[in-house]
Amino acid sequence: MEDKNMSKKLPKGFLWGGATADFQYEGGFNESGRGLLSHDYETDGSKEHPRHHTMKMPDGSIIEPKSSFILADSVPTEAEPVFLDDEYYPSHNAVDFYHHYKEDIKLMAGMGFNIFRFSVCWSRIFPTGEEAEPNAAGLKFYDDVINEMAKYNMEPLITICHDEMPMNLALKYNGWTSRKVIDAYVKYAKTLFEHFGNRCKYWLTFNEINAVRGFGPTGVRNSEGQDRYQADHNMFVASAKAVKLGHKLIPGSQFGTMFAMSGAYPATCKPEDMFHYLQEKRENWYFIDIMGRGYYPEYAAELLQRHNVKELHMEPEDAQILKEGQLDYIAFSYYRSNTTKAGDDWFNVGGDSNPYLKETPWGWPVDPLGLRYTMNEVYDRIQKPIFIVENGMGAVDKADENDYVEDDYRIDYLKDHLSAMADAINIDHVPCLGYTMWAPIDLVSLSTGEMKKRYGFVYVDMDDKGHGTLKRTPKKSYNWMKHIIETNGSALDE
Numbered sequence: 001m002e003d004k005n006m007s008k009k010l011p012k013g014f015l016w017g018g019a020t021a022d023f024q025y026e027g028g029f030n031e032s033g034r035g036l037l038s039h040d041y042e043t044d045g046s047k048e049h050p051r052h053h054t055m056k057m058p059d060g061s062i063i064e065p066k067s068s069f070i071l072a073d074s075v076p077t078e079a080e081p082v083f084l085d086d087e088y089y090p091s092h093n094a095v096d097f098y099h100h101y102k103e104d105i106k107l108m109a110g111m112g113f114n115i116f117r118f119s120v121c122w123s124r125i126f127p128t129g130e131e132a133e134p135n136a137a138g139l140k141f142y143d144d145v146i147n148e149m150a151k152y153n154m155e156p157l158i159t160i161c162h163d164e165m166p167m168n169l170a171l172k173y174n175g176w177t178s179r180k181v182i183d184a185y186v187k188y189a190k191t192l193f194e195h196f197g198n199r200c201k202y203w204l205t206f207n208e209i210n211a212v213r214g215f216g217p218t219g220v221r222n223s224e225g226q227d228r229y230q231a232d233h234n235m236f237v238a239s240a241k242a243v244k245l246g247h248k249l250i251p252g253s254q255f256g257t258m259f260a261m262s263g264a265y266p267a268t269c270k271p272e273d274m275f276h277y278l279q280e281k282r283e284n285w286y287f288i289d290i291m292g293r294g295y296y297p298e299y300a301a302e303l304l305q306r307h308n309v310k311e312l313h314m315e316p317e318d319a320q321i322l323k324e325g326q327l328d329y330i331a332f333s334y335y336r337s338n339t340t341k342a343g344d345d346w347f348n349v350g351g352d353s354n355p356y357l358k359e360t361p362w363g364w365p366v367d368p369l370g371l372r373y374t375m376n377e378v379y380d381r382i383q384k385p386i387f388i389v390e391n392g393m394g395a396v397d398k399a400d401e402n403d404y405v406e407d408d409y410r411i412d413y414l415k416d417h418l419s420a421m422a423d424a425i426n427i428d429h430v431p432c433l434g435y436t437m438w439a440p441i442d443l444v445s446l447s448t449g450e451m452k453k454r455y456g457f458v459y460v461d462m463d464d465k466g467h468g469t470l471k472r473t474p475k476k477s478y479n480w481m482k483h484i485i486e487t488n489g490s491a492l493d494e
Ligand code: BG6
Pocket: 021, 024, 207, 208, 260, 333, 390, 394, 438, 444, 445, 446, 447, 448, 453
């Protein structure tokens, strides 16, 4: 499939960078007046022991979690969030970008990044989500970050909301099920546009809006059925309102939303498996179609019925809002591919293992060609530029006595994926704005809360319980990536 005669050199102006999320990277939990965030209650975990939330009830008892990411249905709005002494909550300090931002930005600049994707912590700007005025100290932190980046000609790609919300909004309104959260979000987005718009052109309204995490993107207690799809509708409206406002306030601004994309294959060529695959794909297209084209597709009725959704509450003006607030580009994360067959759960992420692919230690199939396939598929459908805003490999790194890591496996993974991306751009003519690798500096894993699932070009001395010096040390892949960027991809041909 790879065309050996076609150069991997990328078009001039291609954006090269890395991506992070505040609650996995930033820390600074008690600093600059930051309020409580939905992720602050998530413990650490592992593949075998899922992360969970802890909540104290008004009577003093502690609510036991239902599963990772999903807040127990029984949590009342008046629950009193409390932290337990014998639990570790990784978001509180993460890997402390809050105090290391100068050093980290310098390291990223050293690789030649011209863009850095980070998320603003909503509760650092509006601690409960409902204040009339933003928190000036919170804004100042991101001012400092963006100004530091400017010294190296690195532009920001800001994720307005990365799977999170102020805890107050999650508890009080059952997250995005309430339209009150739309207003809170638009006020927050407007604040960011007014404050950072003169220095930020690229924005993402949400991270992985299509992912299934009850307490993640939607903040709802019940992650399936009526509540989930109502929450999604409210997020579509919020995103569209933000896009329209952003275009008005920031001339030349470009808006995307980030979708979790995996390559997907029918497990066999049995017609029933193929039809199931079509329906499974629509679980994702639903989000991309509505936000990328500005209207609900015909198949939405069947999909919603399949998920026991009776009727979505929509205001009369919503259709017009969605039309006017379409995305400018389609951003996605790509880590792996999945298989699917008749009878599988709709959200059976992963499916059976694919005999043609190797897997990472966390069981994620490694499929570079799937990236080229996905880029083509998304562009064919929506016909808007794409932006790969997350891709990378979680691995167990063995550091030597100087904290140096020889991560040839990461280099292999990235080389294969970047080559597939270059082929999609150069051979298939898919317009692609850039590539931000997850995550340039080691940080806390979202799914497991571990540190040992490392992605970075830079090793951070910290273990799964937050112990360590936090010293940053470039890995072997650091200089490799630097060379790829300085040759704008040509070195992939070597
Ligand atoms: C994406 C998220 O789902 O994948 C990131 O946007 C996350 O927040 C990344 O960290 C990798 O997943 P994990 O679970 O390995 O951290």
